[in-house]
Amino acid sequence: MAEPSVETATGSTPDPVLHAPRRGSFVYFDLDEDAKARSLFQILREDGTADDAGVAGFDRALTRRLHEGMLTIRVTDARMMALQRQGRIGFYGEALGQEAAVVGSAAASRPDDWIVPALREAGVGLFRGMTLESYIAQIFGNALDPTKGRQMPCHPIDRANHYVVMSSCIATQIPHAVGVAMAMKALGDRDRCAFGYMGDGATSEGDFHVAMNFAGVFHAPVVLICQNNQWAISTPGVHQTAAETIALKGLGYGLESLRADGNDVLAVYEVCRYAADKARRGGGATFIELLTYRVSAHSSSDDPTRYRDEAVTEVWRRQRDPLHRLRVFMEARGWLEPGEHDALAAALEARVRDVIATVEAAGPPAVDTLIEDVYEQPTWRQREQLAALRAADGDPHDH
Numbered sequence: 001m002a003e004p005s006v007e008t009a010t011g012s013t014p015d016p017v018l019h020a021p022r023r024g025s026f027v028y029f030d031l032d033e034d035a036k037a038r039s040l041f042q043i044l045r046e047d048g049t050a051d052d053a054g055v056a057g058f059d060r061a062l063t064r065r066l067h068e069g070m071l072t073i074r075v076t077d078a079r080m081m082a083l084q085r086q087g088r089i090g091f092y093g094e095a096l097g098q099e100a101a102v103v104g105s106a107a108a109s110r111p112d113d114w115i116v117p118a119l120r121e122a123g124v125g126l127f128r129g130m131t132l133e134s135y136i137a138q139i140f141g142n143a144l145d146p147t148k149g150r151q152m153p154c155h156p157i158d159r160a161n162h163y164v165v166m167s168s169c170i171a172t173q174i175p176h177a178v179g180v181a182m183a184m185k186a187l188g189d190r191d192r193c194a195f196g197y198m199g200d201g202a203t204s205e206g207d208f209h210v211a212m213n214f215a216g217v218f219h220a221p222v223v224l225i226c227q228n229n230q231w232a233i234s235t236p237g238v239h240q241t242a243a244e245t246i247a248l249k250g251l252g253y254g255l256e257s258l259r260a261d262g263n264d265v266l267a268v269y270e271v272c273r274y275a276a277d278k279a280r281r282g283g284g285a286t287f288i289e290l291l292t293y294r295v296s297a298h299s300s301s302d303d304p305t306r307y308r309d310e311a312v313t314e315v316w317r318r319q320r321d322p323l324h325r326l327r328v329f330m331e332a333r334g335w336l337e338p339g340e341h342d343a344l345a346a347a348l349e350a351r352v353r354d355v356i357a358t359v360e361a362a363g364p365p366a367v368d369t370l371i372e373d374v375y376e377q378p379t380w381r382q383r384e385q386l387a388a389l390r391a392a393d394g395d396p397h398d399h
């Protein structure tokens with residue numbers, strides 16, 4: 001693997017399109033703490049219309065970046081699910097219907113922030129510069145995989161873009177994110193923060209409460225984002241919590257807690273910019289609930305028709321699709337030409353197919369890599385085990 005040093009900030013110049021000073025002003029942010037955590041901040045209505053004052057801070061360049069990020073996830077996820085069904089990859093979990101929450105928050109992060117993702121934030125990594133080649137190689141887990149085939153699909157990492165590998169244990173990501181932020185503060189880092197993600201299910205775990213408490217007490221520069229997609233595999237939101245909203249939970253820990261329409265990418269971007277800018281100024285942690293819906297199955301191993309009313313899913317799919325909403329808004333303003341959405345989707349799909357063709361052609365990771373990265377030098381015991389493995393009959397990985 002690459003050098004084992006402590007990662008330092010790279011490419012820290014904020015992107016002028018994504019990080020221009022905010023121009024819009026919203027009464028939402030002036031509400032009292034309780035009202036912010038109970039209401040739902042929205043800029044783009046379900047039909048793609050918006051008030052001019054609400055969208056004053058958005059322009060063609062910014063919305064096109066958001067649109068491309070969302071479309072990249074949509075197209076990549078669809079191809080990956082097809083590969084899984086064809087038996088070419090082992091497992092996949094989509095973010096279908098959650099692309100606005102993923103990309104709107106990613107766009108609020110800066111290159112030298114740290115991202116600690118949960119289950120459905122690969123699109124954050126891609127938005128920040130993780131290459132499709134790396135992402136897809138990590139799904140195949142073959143010789144091109146920077147993690148040498150050691151992770152399940154959907155647990156990507158991207159060191160260069162400060163995108164931490166997802167821990168599979170639900171909610172562990174939250175203390176990780178808060179810890180990263182506390183370390184930044186202890187080291188005297190200025191003008192950067194950590195983004196920590198979780199699902200609604202994670203909010204029932206002990207780690208959530210511990211991390212929220214630390215975030216509040218230590219005034220950690222962290223943005224804690226809960227993608228409330230209303231399902232934790234087969235557990236619906238009503239069985240997850242008796243609280244009126246998930247955002248309300250943050251108030252008990254002394255955290256400013258916001259709640260936004262997670263299918264409105266502009267609202268997501270705005271609340272995350274607010275929280276990240278605040279953290280960078282030394283204003284401490286913010287908890288954000290993004291209300292969305294898991295339109296797809298939990299993963300390729302799940303069949304939601306067994307436990308939920310898919311008529312409800314259809315409403316979210318047809319009437320609340322975050323990508324369609326943004327597209328309608330942009331087309332009405334001339335920020336996306338007629339037919340451009342489809343052309344972009346086709347071009348992205350061609351690119352994803354090209355990457356798959358290249359990546360799939362690679363063989364499995366070399367068997368020697370099994371003993372790398374454990375000690376600086378492999379021990380005699382490891383070398384002996386490797387030799388025994390090589391000697392084993394019919395070892396398909398010995399090449």
Ligand SMILES: Cc1ncc(C[n+]2csc(CCOP(=O)(O)OP(=O)(O)O)c2C)c(N)n1
Pocket residue numbers: 119120168169170171198199200201202203229231232233294298
């Ligand atoms: C500690 C722990 N318990 C159970 C699981 C099994 N598990 C994997 S994903 C998941 C549901 C997560 O739901 P949520 O946090 O809402 O995220 P979503 O899948 O909806 O994005 C569960 C229970 C796990 N990975 N870790």
Ligand SMILES: [Mg+2]
Pocket residue numbers: 199200201227228229230231232233294
């Ligand atoms: Mg969930």
